[in-house]
Amino acid sequence: MSSNSSAQSPVKSTGLHIGDAAPGVAKVDPIIIADNVTRTFGGLKAVDVDHLEVPRGAITALIGPNGAGKTTLFNLLTGFDKPDTGTWTFDGKRLNGVPAFRVARMGQVRTFQLTKALGLLTVLENMKLGAQKQTGENMFSSLIKPLWTKQESEIEERAMEILARFKLDTKKDDFAASLSGGQRKLLEMARALMSSPKLVMLDEPMAGVNPALTQSLLDHILNLKQEGMSVLFVEHDMHMVRHIADWVIVMAEGRVVAEGDPHTVMEDPAVIDAYLGSHQDVDLGVVTGRISGEKTAEAEELLAEIDAEVGLTDSAAYSADPEKNEDTK
């Protein structure tokens, strides 16, 4: 375990793709290959991905503004939702139409944006639930304890090992409901590891986690890669993405708009436009006049842009004067 990785910047995997980094670029060793995946909710096309490959043995970040279809894509890839069209493979096996529990059994486990710790089970029970191929989970063999005690103690041993790594071993007999939000995130990730997955899919692992826990969560994600697992995660925290991701996929309005290594992608004008905003360096407080400060040339430019847009939609209700804007809201 590399507890010192917090101090150093992590080793990035490079050389993951073939040819130029563009949306849908082929990977040297892809673990997921998706083609023509679409999902509509009524008139809204939530996901419309022509081609996507997720590299193996690397940490891939899936970023994009709210409503870009990241979580929907997650749900589709894990079998929690059914697409309108599309095919995809995991580890060379076709996965479309496969129910969620079979997807998990194949070695592709996920966590949820809203943590799903099983509240009235203890931490240890939560962990044991993650183990696969348990004899005692068959209704008939569950009745005869000698059939599953040996396996159960092996599972318990493994669970305690992982819990110790996540510093949750002292809480093993507590109800999961008594854990803090961040600890539940850790528990959910630890539970996912019980199944020895090949690909771990984390939906916003950092959401609602306090800064003290963030670093340990980051280390855990980096450890997954060191142990040979692939990671795909959705995240809004750009510092984290830059810090740990080897590859970044950017989605906007259901489509993949850019791909590449984190530093290149974040300088891509399409990404900045779609996600970071073209005026990321401008302090909005200064623009709106809420904070007194010198308006830079960029701020003036943004203000002019806003005026132009507002003028198009409703010129009567808004004016360039920030104080009046406050009143009308």
Add this chain to the structure above:
Amino acid sequence: MDWESILSNTASWLISPETIAYALAALGLAVHFGYGGLLNFGMAGFMALGAYGYAISILTFGLPWWAGILVGMLASVVFAFILGIPTLRLRADYLAIVTIAAAEIVRLLFTTQVFDSVTNSADGLGNYHAGFRAANPFPEGTYGFGPWTYNANGWWVRVFGIGLLIIAALLVFLLMRSPWGRVLKGIREDEDAVRALGKNVFAYKMQALIVGGLFGALGGVVFALPSAVVPSVYVTSLTFFIWTILLLGGAATVFGPILGAVIFWVIMGFLSNVLPAMASSGLLPFMSTTQAATLRFILVGAALMLIVIFRPQGILGNKKELTFVKQ
């Protein structure tokens, strides 16, 4: 008031066939709701299928009594499949709506004139006791002491019912300490999380529905063993009495449903004796003895509300479960 007869009548409820039958059904509901989170409001339907399956097999098809019990159990399995296949993939509240309606359909099918030759419609079925009584290992005579004095048939029904209850309780205990029970409890908490861990949630819910339904059917059989099968018994209020018992004893416990059934029937027995006695000795003015006897149902309703508000985990439930409010 004649306290001696009131207390004696009350004590006899401790091991009455009704108590045993309700305990079995409540145990089934514990598997459904307490462990699996399945909102089954159709326990009366499972019980009716058990009772009618037993009686019709014997009366119409001339099967031996034990085969009648098996037919009743089989009917409940079929019922569980019919209920489960369309609804278990949906959210829990849909199962509640479907089960309450399905149990009513079952009761109305047994009541309707159309099948009168088999079900005897609203009059119900009786006189199917010969086979069961012939298998009675107790010699003729009257046994017991105090309020628990019954004849050989009375003891045979009780001992057989208690035997079934012990087997059922043992099965629930064995299932719930195992990894199978762990998966079921996980499904109760959040089925998507369990699905994401590679468990076939639908199959587990179906298994739980069948196991609990089987106990419900056995409850119906025990209910039918000493007396008769009357369709007006298997109404929705029967389901809610079972729910009262379950919540009273503790939903996610093995002994809670049994303790709940005993307490429920002892209190019901006590009230049904003491309230009319109080009315006739003038302690309950404005009330006739018949009105006083019905007062117990009002008191049971009030008790159910008090339990849910002040002790939602039941008598035997885990105190810690109360500490956390579920989302």
